[in-house]
Structure formats: C-alpha cells, structure tokens
Amino acid sequence: MSLVEVSEQVLGKWFGKLLSFTFFLFSFITAGELVYIVSNFLRTEVMPETHAYPINILFILVIVYGSYLGLETIARTGELLFPIFVLLFTIFVILISPQIDAKQFQPILETQLKPLVYSVLIFSSTFSLPLVVMLMLFPVSINDKKVAQNAFYIGTILGGFVLLIIVSLSISVLGADETSVRSFPSYALAQGISLGNFIDRIEIIMASMWFITIFIKTLFYFYAAVIGLGQILKVKDHRSLILPLGMILVVVSLIIHPSVVHSNEYNKDTWILYVSVYGLFLPLLLMMVNKIRKVF
Amino acid sequence: MIKSIGILLIAAAILWIEVPPLLEKKYKKELLVFSILLAIGVGLSITLGFEKPIPNPLDLLTIIFKPLDDVISHLLK
Numbered sequence: 507m508s509l510v511e512v513s514e515q516v517l518g519k520w521f522g523k524l525l526s527f528t529f530f531l532f533s534f535i536t537a538g539e540l541v542y543i544v545s546n547f548l549r550t551e552v553m554p555e556t557h558a559y560p561i562n563i564l565f566i567l568v569i570v571y572g573s574y575l576g577l578e579t580i581a582r583t584g585e586l587l588f589p590i591f592v593l594l595f596t597i598f599v600i601l602i603s604p605q606i607d608a609k610q611f612q613p614i615l616e617t618q619l620k621p622l623v624y625s626v627l628i629f630s631s632t633f634s635l636p637l638v639v640m641l642m643l644f645p646v647s648i649n650d651k652k653v654a655q656n657a658f659y660i661g662t663i664l665g666g667f668v669l670l671i672i673v674s675l676s677i678s679v680l681g682a683d684e685t686s687v688r689s690f691p692s693y694a695l696a697q698g699i700s701l702g703n704f705i706d707r708i709e710i711i712m713a714s715m716w717f718i719t720i721f722i723k724t725l726f727y728f729y730a731a732v733i734g735l736g737q738i739l740k741v742k743d744h745r746s747l748i749l750p751l752g753m754i755l756v757v758v759s760l761i762i763h764p765s766v767v768h769s770n771e772y773n774k775d776t777w778i779l780y781v782s783v784y785g786l787f788l789p790l791l792l793m794m795v796n797k798i799r800k801v802f
Numbered sequence: 803m804i805k806s807i808g809i810l811l812i813a814a815a816i817l818w819i820e821v822p823p824l825l826e827k828k829y830k831k832e833l834l835v836f837s838i839l840l841a842i843g844v845g846l847s848i849t850l851g852f853e854k855p856i857p858n859p860l861d862l863l864t865i866i867f868k869p870l871d872d873v874i875s876h877l878l879k
Contacts, residue, residue, distance in 0.1 A: 535859055624878040711819050739835055746824055746836045749816045753843035772860055775875075779867045 509641040513788070516795050523738055525788070530734040532784050533639050534751070537727035538758035539769075541565055544720055545759070546766065551693055553711065562759045568721070570752035573729045574745060578645055580725055587718045594715040599671065601699045601708075606678045631778045633666045635785030636723075642730035644723045689766065692716070728755065805851035813844045 507515070510529065514522035547559040555704075572580055595693040640658070648654040649747055676691040679698060685691045696712035699705065704716030814859070824833045849856055 620878045741832045746820050746832050750839035750843045757846040757850050775871045776864045776867045779870055
C-alpha cells in the first residue's frame with residue numbers, strides 16, 4: 507500500500523483523506539518550487555535575458571511527458587542517467603581536486619553546539635527527509651522487497667555522501683564565507699576548473715549533472731502528487747489528471763517565489779519544518795496509531 | 803487578450819486529447835475531477851495572464867509555521 511492508502515486505513519476515512527490531501531499539496535508545491543529553482547538558475551547564470559515562462563513551460567512539458575509514460579519509463583530513465591551522472595561527478599571531483607586548499611577548513615571544531623545542530627537539520631532536510639515521497643510508489647510497485655529495501659538505504663546514504671563531497675569541495679576551494687554567500691556554489695566551483703589552458707569553461711557540462719538529478723527529483727514529486735490525488739479520489743485512471751495538473755504546475759512555479767530573497771528565507775526557515783511534518787512525523791504517527799490499534 | 807485565447811486553445815487541446823477515451827470507457831467521476839482541475843488551471847493561468855495577483859501558498863505556510871520557527875530560532879541560533 508502506498509502512503510496515502512496506509513494513512514486512510516490507519517487514521518480512518520475522513521481524517522486520513524484530509525492528511526493525504528495536505529501531503530498531495532506538499533509534493534505538488536515542492537515540485538513547483540523545484541521548477542522555480544531550475545529556471546532561477548538558468549536565468550541568473552546561463553540565460554539572463556530569457557523570461558521565466560518558456561523555461562518553466564519547457565521543463566514542465568518534459569515532466570508531464572515523463573509521468574504520462576508511467577513508472578517503468580521513469581525508472582529506466584533513472585537507470586540510464588545514473589552512469590552519466592556518476593561519470594560527470596567523478597570528472598568534476600578529479601578536475602577540481604588540484605585546487606583544494608586544506609587551510610580553508612581552519613579553524614576546525616570552533617563551532618558551538620547550537621549552530622551545528624541547526625546545520626545538521628538543514629542538511630538532513632535536503633537529502634533524507636524528502637525521500638518520503640518515494641513511499642508513494644515504494645512498497646506498491648516493487649517485485650523484490652528485500653533488494654529494494656537495501657537499495658533504498660544505499661541510495662539515501664550515497665545521496666548524502668555526494669552532498670557531503672560537494673559541500674567540502676566548495677569550502678576547501680572557495681572558502682566558507684564565499685560558499686555561504688553564493689546562490690550556486692557548485693557552479694562557481696565548476697567555473698574555476700582550468701587545466702593547463704586546455705580544459706576550460708566546462709561549467710555548463712557540469713551543470714548538466716545537476717539538471718539530471720533535479721529532473722528526476724521533480725519527476726518523482728510530480729508523479730507522487732498525481733498518483734496521490736488519484737488514490738485520494740479513488741479514480742480508476744490517474745493519467746487523465748496529469749495534463750490539468752501540469753497546467754496548474756506552470757502557474758504555481760511562476761508565482762511560488764517572487765524573488766530570490768523569498769526563496770532563501772523559505773528554504774532556511776519554513777522548509778525544514780514543512781518537510782519534517784511529512785518526512786518525520788507523519789510516518790511516526792502512522793506507526794504509533796497502528797501499534798495502538800493492534801493493542802485494543 | 804491574446805494570452806487568454808492561447809490558454810483557451812491549450813485547454814481545448816487538452817480536452818481533445820483526454821476526453822474521448824474517458825467518454826468511451828464511461829468514467830464519470832474521472833471526467834468530473836478532470837474538468838474541475840482543468841477549470842482551476844485555466845482560471846489560474848488567465849489570472850496570471852492579466853497580471854492580477856495570485857495568493858502565494860508558501861506565505862500561508864510561513865504564517866502557519868512561524869510560531870514553531872521562532873521557538874527553533876530561539877533555541878538554536
């Protein structure tokens with residue numbers, strides 16, 4: 507059973523449906539936010555004179571097409587794009603490694619406990635908590651449960667590891683201050699790649715690594731929203747919901763952040779709480795209510 | 803005006819793609835849900851096309867989570 511069906515069975519029909527509907531809103535709004543992040547990146551770093559409309563619409567068209575083709579196509583796309591990502595990432599790390607300056611890490615262990623806890627919260631809100639949307643398709647559409655469970659854990663840890671490498675590379679090359687000021691530190695990192703006046707200006711190739719990952723992420727958010735709404739309303743074919751939802755997603759992605767400041771504020775303060783409601787407390791609540799129900 | 807006509811054309815294309823299979827299988831509920839969602843989409847798009855302000859869902863979330871966020875900021879910053 508998917509997360510929506512589980513919450514309906516455990517928490518009762520109406521309360522479960524209400525909670526599932528807010529979960530649908532969560533994944534839908536976050537899909538819109540990710541589209542905003544893509545178009546914001548393209549408009550600040552790559553194509554500064556282009557308006558947001560064409561970028562958002564094109565990106566959403568691909569996502570709508572992907573979810574129209576269904577889960578198997580999405581999974582195979584991931585399978586196909588993963589080696590490309592790994593290759594690009596390895597090249598990236600190798601090419602940037604001559605510029606690593608260990609002095610940038612100093613002073614070490616000067617941080618107080620409070621900011622450390624806060625940064626850990628931010629870190630986990632990016633790489634592990636959003637994986638709750640995978641629970642929309644995870645136990646349902648899997649043949650081999652044991653293998654899939656291991657793959658889930660390994661994937662989470664690998665994702666965190668990749669993020670850790672990127673963060674430490676940014677700090678060791680750019681320095682902590684400049685990393686915290688930049689909107690796209692890894693892009694600045696890729697701009698710095700220069701090997702003997704021969705390999706130069708390859709930042710957009712490196713950015714394609716980021717496009718691959720954010721495309722898969724947005725696709726999963728949107729697909730989870732679509733099948734979530736389908737299961738809440740118990741429709742027989744969720745495909746008919748995709749095109750209208752894609753149309754709404756265009757509008758949502760255009761209005762969601764009026765400015766970069768708004769986006770930064772939201773991601774720093776509200777997003778941690780918002781994602782932990784669904785990534786942490788909703789599964790815990792379902793587990794506890796299920797245990798209590800079994801006792802009585 | 804041109805924007806609204808374009809949006810209505812897109813909506814017509816979506817109707818043309820989606821409605822015949824639904825009618826063929828006699829899915830009434832699906833048709834209802836589909837029409838409501840499409841109406842919301844067209845309404846929002848035209849509002850955006852006329853550059854009227856649309857309430858931002860994130861602002862509501864920020865208001866909801868503000869007290870909790872204040873507590874966390876007080877504890878951790």
